[in-house]
Amino acid sequence: MMADEYVWLICDEVPNAVVLTDPGPYPIEVVKLLHRRTGLSLWHSKSLISRLPATILEDVPREMAEAAVRELLEAGAHAEVRR
Template identity: 45%
Template structure:
């Protein structure tokens, strides 16, 4: 028995939230700062901590959006591109994308195709 899908007029087309880039990695910034300024490792880390869009900020947002553990959120944020939320309404997808962009990540909202759109 095949599954049958019906799209009702009142249904919102489900959306996915895709994380395409998790932002600046602190150790990359530290290495550049050390090379350019010849500061110590400690001073370079202090300067790099001020850079917006750090990966840990993205991990915290992913954790808040998905309810995953800190470890799973970190793994998910490191594997870009990654689908953070799947099959959510457009309002929730838009809010999630803006939260991710607010901490310096690149994210996009994608409309899910209708089931069986390849079958003809």
């Protein structure tokens, strides 16, 4: 008879998500940024900002999430990193 074995995967990093909460005063710039960052079409990027809050990146490392939030803030948008 074989013993049951359980394996626990230990991750040093918890997956993060980037959530857009407000496109700010320059929504066209935010749409372009979303297009570049996510690879979505411009149409899909525009539809994301019409349904806020919107998760634009999921399961990314903390550094990537923080970089995306910085870019969004520089474009005038409001965004945050969530776990």
